[in-house]
Amino acid sequence: MRNLLAGIALGVALVLAAALLFLTQGGMPVATRGGPLPLERFLASRALHHAMGRDARRPAPIPADGPNLVAGAKVYSANCQVCHGAPGEAQPSPIARGMFPRPPSLLAPGHGVADDPVGETYWKVKHGIRLTGMPGFEETLSEEELWQVSLLLREAEHLPGPVRAALR
Template sequence: MRQHQTFYILGFLTEGFSMRFLLGGVVVVLILLVVGIGLALLGFFPTNANSTPPRFEQQIATAAFDASMERRAPRVNNPIPPTDENLIDGLKIYTMNCALCHGGLDRQPSLVGKSLYPPSPSLILHPLDDPEWHVFYAIRTGVRYTGMPAWDKTLSESDTWKVTAFLTRVEKLPPAVQDFWQKSAGVAAPAESHEHHDHADHK
């Protein structure tokens, strides 16, 4: 009987300690949240965009973006075949809508893109290495807290798939598309290399 009572008391104390520990953790999180909001409202957090994001901020943003994409982006195949005509259309769409921030066909970095916080990735100098469904979803829905808008109200799904096909084949374009690039920009299309950027570099 005494042994049973001892186990009961120990279990009660352990359960009570666990509950107090959990409650204490919740209180600490709430306090930190309130303090963080207070500091933000009092102007202690910088809002300027002409600075480099700290590494921890980039890591948190990257992890959050990756998790959101994995959870939300539909894994669908590109319904637009990567023909010469469609890839050239994608190149034109990119030039008209994306090059200002992500760099033009002249393979020079964008000053506007470098001025954003965080800087936008240079998709010509450092082509993407993501599946098409990933790129399509990022273009259609945009990326919060960056300069990347949602294009679902501006570009049709067909045009979005075309520019997606182009962006995922920048270094693997067929000869006819490379010739069009050369004639349009006066420079050759980039050759395939091992240096790629993924969606994380948006942030």
Template sequence: MKKFLIGLVIGILLVPIGFYLYCRSGHAPVATASAPMPLERFFAKTALHATIHREAPKNVPFPATADNLFGGVMVYRQNCAFCHSLPNQQPSPAARGMFPKPPALFSQRGMVTDDPAGVTYWKVKNGIRLTGMPGFGKSLSNLQMWQVSLLLKHANQLPATVAAALSALPASPKPAGGNKTKKKA
């Protein structure tokens, strides 16, 4: 019994010690281009999924009217296209160098039309920890966050005018705050 307990304690201790040595070894994947760390995928997918589906609002407080979808286009072009790209465009320069990669939310593969709008709203509001996905709860209004969530929910069935506004040139995604680049004196 005693031997068993000692074995058990050593066994339990080996896990954190092993993980510590692994991190200290200089071989852990920390660059964006590296493969995921052990357990990273599990944590990123399973824990995230469970939390979001528990916390995401079930009711959508705004309807997907053309007005709200247009509002979503404004929000998307200013805050999201920088990473998630616009329809029929190459991945943005930022998207190419990120891990995990931001999905192109208007491509067949990257669309989140299957997700309830409340789930997308949760991600927009809170962000996704340990990825590049920012939380916009402090910078966008509640209405704006719902508008962009509705836009993504209906990404595959947008009214033609909304789709045109989304893809309209010049495709110049700017960070929130717009055009306020100061000229050097």
């Protein structure tokens, strides 16, 4: 029994030592051109899902009406467009091309977060997403602005003309 426990302890120590060597000797991709490690995308997705918890299902306290969507368009243009692009842009910005993971195009049909619950988008805008380049705007935008831009993104595939004009 003692030999079995010693073998398990030695095995765990060897795995930890190998992981330490991998991380400290340049094995981990740290440049923006490096791809994700095995299981990285899965683990990050699960961690994000659990961090958002019930907040992801939170309804917006303001309506998705014209004035709020126009205000959300102004917030988006000033804070989000440089990474996530404008409507009709074929290429990501130079900043977005240099990021890993590459920021998604949020206003392109079928590519945004329009199918996500508005509370989930609100959480991401407010808190950001660690190790992705997505900043949190909790300290720079008001609660109303956070909700306005979140509603804009939820409605991105069906924006009225005045809102589209505000995004240009």
